[in-house]
Amino acid sequence: MGGRFTDELWEATADLRAAIDDLEFLTQLGEGSLAPEAFRQYLEQDALYLAGYGKALAMLAVRAPETEAVAFWAGSARTTTVVEAALHEDLLTGGGLPPATSETPEHSPACLAYVSYLIAAAATEPYPVAAAAILPCYWVYAEVGSRLARTAKDVLAANRDHPYARWVATYDAEEFQEAVRTARDLVDAAALDASPKERAAMRRAFAIATRYELLFWKSAFDLEAWDHPLEGIDVHHPV
């Protein structure tokens, strides 16, 4: 090819990313018109997601072959766990959103499936495949964030405290975009040493994770819930 391996990954998932771009959730998020319930569900689920994402990143650090990669994934695990959790804490308690429906919300079906998939990949797949699975959460977010940042400017101009716009600004931050570039570089480097079988698995993993990105946002807009929530189960039994 000559090109970067991650360019291949990106092109192979064009349809999925087009579907993401078409999501009503993102359109309304950028315009500031999203139902507060959907935004709250999204943030609650994102906090649960990030806790697990941090663990997947830490597992990547355990398995990474080079010092630079170990340091990046471990640092990302820390950032994910601390900084982003704090952001959401702030947003969830900061007003402007409806109150939480539960003190300990359960992972939604899409959230549990996505985060479990990433941790499972990090625990069982070769490092290059696990790294490819991790990448869409960075990269797709960064793309969506950059795009929304433009529309968000108008929203912020009208209301500088608008919670959606503040969220969007975070993912457009240069620091985050820089992390995305490093993550891409590491996946490209991993692809160079990977066998053809592993590169095929990298493509699958990247596509699966991108598809989960789509489902994650969609499920927040749909206020997706379990037919049988756990809430009714645990309480009958004393700890």
Added chain:
Amino acid sequence: MGGRFTDELWEATADLRAAIDDLEFLTQLGEGSLAPEAFRQYLEQDALYLAGYGKALAMLAVRAPETEAVAFWAGSARTTTVVEAALHEDLLTGGGLPPATSETPEHSPACLAYVSYLIAAAATEPYPVAAAAILPCYWVYAEVGSRLARTAKDVLAANRDHPYARWVATYDAEEFQEAVRTARDLVDAAALDASPKERAAMRRAFAIATRYELLFWKSAFDLEAWDHPLEGIDVHHPV
């Protein structure tokens, strides 16, 4: 309480298990009237599931505190991977079922979510919690198998080569029921050493896995598929 901890787990999930008992999939499986397409989808997904289940069991062996537990989980990982894969191979190629729609079928949404959850739990949760997550696949299967075995006798009397009845007979086998008893004993033993926090997490994990059992069967009956199957993604790109 005085009773066994696993009895608590069982009772706490009564509603979920009632929903399993009510599944049209299982009724038709026992009666031998299930659509062959649904049975094939079920077996294909079960083979994919068992491959991952074997990895979750091997991870439990890595983390188990006592020799007996290490040996059981490791032996179960082997049995799961070899014997049951062989059974399904046999059934999938044995005729009486419609041909496969794909040489390398993709995990269904329910299958990928379930097996990822188990591996992720085994990789990140304390051993007692991971063991509790593993248990429903044994225990619920054994219960369903025993129940179906009774109706299956009539089906086998009419047609001794009926593929559904042969499947049912496997899960009613004494060897499998014995494995279920050992798995329960190990979870009870783990609960004795677990902290209150861990026991609460064991309850959640057991309930989540039981709920996935329900979804797994339901998804086969519904011929659940992804809106965006991977098949259209990988092929465009040379390895």
Added chain:
Amino acid sequence: MGGRFTDELWEATADLRAAIDDLEFLTQLGEGSLAPEAFRQYLEQDALYLAGYGKALAMLAVRAPETEAVAFWAGSARTTTVVEAALHEDLLTGGGLPPATSETPEHSPACLAYVSYLIAAAATEPYPVAAAAILPCYWVYAEVGSRLARTAKDVLAANRDHPYARWVATYDAEEFQEAVRTARDLVDAAALDASPKERAAMRRAFAIATRYELLFWKSAFDLEAWDHPLEGIDVHHPV
């Protein structure tokens, strides 16, 4: 090359294996003249070693890319944990050996270093490297066992209950030799898919583990002990 990768590994460690062949421990073990204290220390340490080796094997099963490999490593983890532990239990309590010096003997320096190395490799290295690290324990043992079996015949002829000779016979068993062949095949298969960097790491891992085999036997003969045994540490503090 054309040859098998494991042949390369074998030849590269010729010096280490010659040093193993020269060990006074093995000469005396084959002749039945080994000091009972050294044999007891060896068996005690081997039991501790096998417990950890079983965990390293289970971790390999978690990480193995193909069903056959998962099944073999998981089955080996079970066999290691159960069958060989039982053998040693039998030997340790079967008389003919001096009584145990401690109910819960501590890992010797060589034993703890070796078993920790294998588990650490299985947890952090790519699968082919971890598999190469696991191999010497199978292969070197099988070679040593076959060689000793010949001299052991004379010892058994004179005394059919001689504990050393019974031990030797175990590792010369066809079942064990068959497992060694499978383990070699899996390492060769892993090498085919491995990158040059990984193959270099496989060579290092195989050599390191072979060196630990040498040290493990040597340390039993030397009755190696810690300058600061744990025994004096734990007992001062109530649980």
Added chain:
Amino acid sequence: MGGRFTDELWEATADLRAAIDDLEFLTQLGEGSLAPEAFRQYLEQDALYLAGYGKALAMLAVRAPETEAVAFWAGSARTTTVVEAALHEDLLTGGGLPPATSETPEHSPACLAYVSYLIAAAATEPYPVAAAAILPCYWVYAEVGSRLARTAKDVLAANRDHPYARWVATYDAEEFQEAVRTARDLVDAAALDASPKERAAMRRAFAIATRYELLFWKSAFDLEAWDHPLEGIDVHHPV
């Protein structure tokens, strides 16, 4: 008891720590009179050690039960990997030390045993035990660093670029001492939720790691080497 669990750990290892305090290596390091070869061997081995230590810390992050702990261990994995590696890089190339004897020095026996033990504990033991194993490297270092810092002041007064004194100053830094306090707090918190069996294992793990601290320093002073270094093995075989 009423006291902190880590106080128990500390007292139980008084003999080992006294042996550390008596090490000729540390006395000479503080006085600036250590043979440069020993300091170089120490730094080379420490760099290899820290690479593995970072992986053990990342594994702790994977297994930690609370957000705060995940963030701390992941951040520590990053710091260990990046900052301390940079320090050693600087020292190793900074002059004042004899040239490296090898471009890719091998782990010494003590270094490989120690770092393997920590990774293996993090991969197989319950989280509280793994955390206890990690602690001595922080705590004992901090104590030794504080003590040496006092003697190092005189050395620095005489020669402000003295490489030993700069090293000592690092481990006396307030930032490092703060990290030690957090690590201790996390181990104390883990002990609260641990079972009696786990707390006994925590004591063993802390003592084993403290003993390895002793051996690590001692082995640098003794210029410990393998009877069969790897260097003569790999080179005979083309990659």
